[in-house]
């Protein structure tokens with residue numbers, strides 16, 4: 001799902017997801033970091049839906065932390081993000097429906 005910056009800040013408790021610094025005070029820098037970098041090449045490879053998904057972003061406090069959470073050079077981790085995004089886009093609901101369907105069939 002596409003996100004709003006404020007939603008990510010709230011979700012991550014105004015805390016840098018890299019170093020743990022609290023950034024909810026005036027004068028502190030909260031910024032959005034992409035795990036799979038938001039570049040043309042990466043959007044082409046994994047799709048802009050994935051790159052811009054809430055699962056691909058986190059709150060960080062600095063450019064330094066931003067760089068540390070980037071996983072663009074690690075295809076295995078990138079694929080893991082893709083899987084998480086797929087699961088959040090209806091995947092969880094599909095799974096629950098499938099389980100309910102199977103369980104209801106038992107004994108009939």
Ligand SMILES: [Zn+2]
Pocket residue numbers: 016017018019020021060061062065
């Ligand atoms: Zn930080």
